Amino acid sequence: MMLIGLFCVLYFFIVAVNTGLKSKFPVFWLITGTMIIVSEPTGILLNEMQLPGMLRDGIRLILFLVLLCFLMAEMLILSAMCKKYDKIPDVIIVLGAQLNKNGPGKTLKSRLDLANDVARLNPESILVVSGGMGENEPMTEAEGMRAYLAAKGIAQDRIVIEKCSRDTYENLMFSKQILSDYGYRVEMLQIGILTTNFHIFRALRLAKKAGYGSCIPMPAKCTKVLLPNYLVREGFALIKDLLSGRL
Numbered sequence: 001m002m003l004i005g006l007f008c009v010l011y012f013f014i015v016a017v018n019t020g021l022k023s024k025f026p027v028f029w030l031i032t033g034t035m036i037i038v039s040e041p042t043g044i045l046l047n048e049m050q051l052p053g054m055l056r057d058g059i060r061l062i063l064f065l066v067l068l069c070f071l072m073a074e075m076l077i078l079s080a081m082c083k084k085y086d087k088i089p090d091v092i093i094v095l096g097a098q099l100n101k102n103g104p105g106k107t108l109k110s111r112l113d114l115a116n117d118v119a120r121l122n123p124e125s126i127l128v129v130s131g132g133m134g135e136n137e138p139m140t141e142a143e144g145m146r147a148y149l150a151a152k153g154i155a156q157d158r159i160v161i162e163k164c165s166r167d168t169y170e171n172l173m174f175s176k177q178i179l180s181d182y183g184y185r186v187e188m189l190q191i192g193i194l195t196t197n198f199h200i201f202r203a204l205r206l207a208k209k210a211g212y213g214s215c216i217p218m219p220a221k222c223t224k225v226l227l228p229n230y231l232v233r234e235g236f237a238l239i240k241d242l243l244s245g246r247l
Contacts, residue, residue, distance in 0.1 A: 001036055008033025015229045019105065022098060022136050025233045073235045080201035083217040085192065088122035091184060092192035092218065093175050095168060095203060096131020096141030104148055106223055107196055107230075112145055114220040115194055116152045127154070128178065130162040130171040168203055169246055172210045187213045194218040198230045202238050205247045 012029035019026070094115045098105035104112055119125055127149065131141025138144075140163035150156050162178050165171045172193075176186050191212060195203050197219035207215045222230055241247045 005033045005036030008036065011228070014225060018223065018226055019098075020100075022100075022105075026229060028232070029229070069239065070235055073238045074231060077198055077201050077231060077234050077238065080204065080217065081197040081219060083200060083219060085216045085218050087216070088118050088125055089190045089192040089216050090122070090124055091126050091128065091179065091186075091189060092118060092194050093128045093130060093172070094145060095171050095193070095195040095199070096129070096145060096165070097196070098134070099131075099137045099139070099141045099144040101138050104144060106226070108141070108145070109148075110220040110222065111194060111196060112148050112152075114218065116149060116154060118192070118194070118218065119149070119154050119158065126158055126160060128160045128162060128175045130165055130175045132163055132165050132170075134166075168199070169206050169210070169241070172203070172207050172212070176210055176212065187211055190214045190216055192216045192218045194220065196220050196222050196230070198222055198227065198234050202234065202241065202247070206241070209246060 008029045010033075012026055012033065015026040015029065021027075092115065094111055097108035097111065099108060103109070115127055115129075119127055129142045129145035129149070131145065133140040140161075142161040142163040146156065146159045146161050149159055160178060160182070162171070162175045165174045179186050179191075191207075191214075193200070193203050193207055193215045195218075200217045200219045204215055204217055238247070
């Protein structure tokens with residue numbers, strides 16, 4: 001257990017070096033690691049507390065069920081990570097991520113580089129870049145995304161911005177409204193959902209909930225060293241959306 005705790009603390013610093021601490025989630029690794037290091041294994045703690053047998057067993061059952069739910073969520077996420085697209089649709093929604101003062105963060109850059117590639121494969125395609133302005137961001141993610149793609153040579157009249165959303169569900173809902181304003185019926189079209197691979201499962205489920213028809217998953221690669229961090233964060237996000245009724 002001590003080694004697991006030390007690994008969690010070390011991984012916190014690895015994530016911090018690679019992404020900075022603009023996202024609050026990496027602190028999860030520091031807190032978890034610290035708690036493991038300063039505590040004894042759960043079973044020993046429960047025995048030392050001299051709790052009644054039924055209460056102790058109940059706590060263990062709850063912990064087991066929580067862990068089981070989390071592992072099931074991770075399996076769903078992993079099952080969608082390797083989905084591949086075999087054609088480039090006419091409409092592609094590019095979901096936003098962290099935007100830094102000097103440009104897109106690593107996750108967002110990966111999405112935009114893929115968007116740039118697929119846009120060149122289908123010159124008729126329209127890109128909807130979606131994302132509002134979060135904490136410590138110099139402008140809305142959508143505006144930063146359009147600037148990045150324009151600098152890559154993508155014509156600005158092919159880029160539609162959605163700059164009010166704060167999360168994935170709003171990305172898709174607001175983008176749907178903008179597309180409707182342009183005369184598109186999203187429930188009747190195949191629309192590409194371009195996001196990072198760990199995010200594909202939840203994005204597709206949210207798109208279905210938002211009333212989209214057939215969606216084509218377009219997964220961008222994630223930096224390998226950061227993948228465990230994003231998988232855990234995405235697991236919590238998936239469970240949160242399930243409990244809130246969004247999925």
